[in-house]
Amino acid sequence: GHPGTEEDSLGSFIYLTPKVPKKNFTRMMDYDQKVFRFMARLETDRVEDRDRVFVVKYHLADDTVGVFEPPARNSGIVGGKFLERARLKKPDGTWYLQSDFYVGAQVVLHTHKFTLFQADEYTLALMEEECHLHPMSDIGYIHQQLGASVTPEQRAELERSLAEADPSGSGFAPYAAFHAALSAASLELQDQALITIMRAYHAQAADRAEINYKAFLQRLPGD
Numbered sequence: 594g595h596p597g598t599e600e601d602s603l604g605s606f607i608y609l610t611p612k613v614p615k616k617n618f619t620r621m622m623d624y625d626q627k628v629f630r631f632m633a634r635l636e637t638d639r640v641e642d643r644d645r646v647f648v649v650k651y652h653l654a655d656d657t658v659g660v661f662e663p664p665a666r667n668s669g670i671v672g673g674k675f676l677e678r679a680r681l682k683k684p685d686g687t688w689y690l691q692s693d694f695y696v697g698a699q700v701v702l703h704t705h706k707f708t709l710f711q712a713d714e715y716t717l718a719l720m721e722e723e724c725h726l727h728p729m730s731d732i733g734y735i736h737q738q739l740g741a742s743v744t745p746e747q748r749a750e751l752e753r754s755l756a757e758a759d760p761s762g763s764g765f766a767p768y769a770a771f772h773a774a775l776s777a778a779s780l781e782l783q784d785q786a787l788i789t790i791m792r793a794y795h796a797q798a799a800d801r802a803e804i805n806y807k808a809f810l811q812r813l814p815g816d
Contacts, residue, residue, distance in 0.1 A: 627653040627719065629694050632711040633660075636699065647675060649707060651694045656680055658689060658702060676702055692726045697784030710784075717788065729785035732793040740814045743780065748813060750778040755806050764807035765796055771804045 629651040635642050650659045659678030681689050684701050693700065698709045712720075717730070724731035754774035758766045766774070768791060775782060782790070794805045 629716045630713045631709040633707040633709050636706040695785040729783055730789050732789055735786050736812050747778045765803040766806050767803055
């Protein structure tokens with residue numbers, strides 16, 4: 594905690610003289626300098642605020658969250674610190690933890706509701722590394738879930754759409770075509786899971802990024 598945080602205040606009541614709440618020093622050493630960074634938008638009824646873009650930073654060493662707003666050219670927004678870095682509680686009164694942050698998540702920080710819509714490469718890689726805390730960054734878990742839920746009809750529709758997007762039969766398709774094929778088969782995946790699949794089966798074509806959909810299909814049941 595930092596001076597003046599709720600934990601300090603509670604501590605001071607219990608011990609009468611303020612004491613520094615114990616930090617998990619092992620975690621702090623392991624996670625020193627490790628920070629999740631997400632681009633976020635504000636969920637608001639104020640039309641003028643809907644296009645504002647924020648960066649939400651989650652510090653793994655001490656579970657603190659900070660928000661800043663990059664300057665936006667030609668908008669009058671000069672940017673700067675939006676929410677001071679601090680340990681924050683969720684609306685249900687429990688503390689925000691590492692597993693609460695992923696692409697597609699909604700977080701309420703000091704009454705401001707944000708949707709996290711993009712993460713940087715470092716954040717995505719770290720979540721995949723620590724996939725026991727981030728199941729939607731675990732390609733094995735995603736396949737397990739799909740394997741238990743995809744019907745033969747959905748698989749057939751997925752194959753049909755992808756074959757249409759790949760007339761030469763190369764086994765590769767553009768990201769947008771893969772996403773559209775999933776939608777056509779009524780397989781609406783959570784944003785973070787979709788990103789994980791695309792990263793796991795990514796293939797760089799000469800002029801654009803594609804996905805090796807044949808390798809993906811081979812891990813679906815019914816192949």
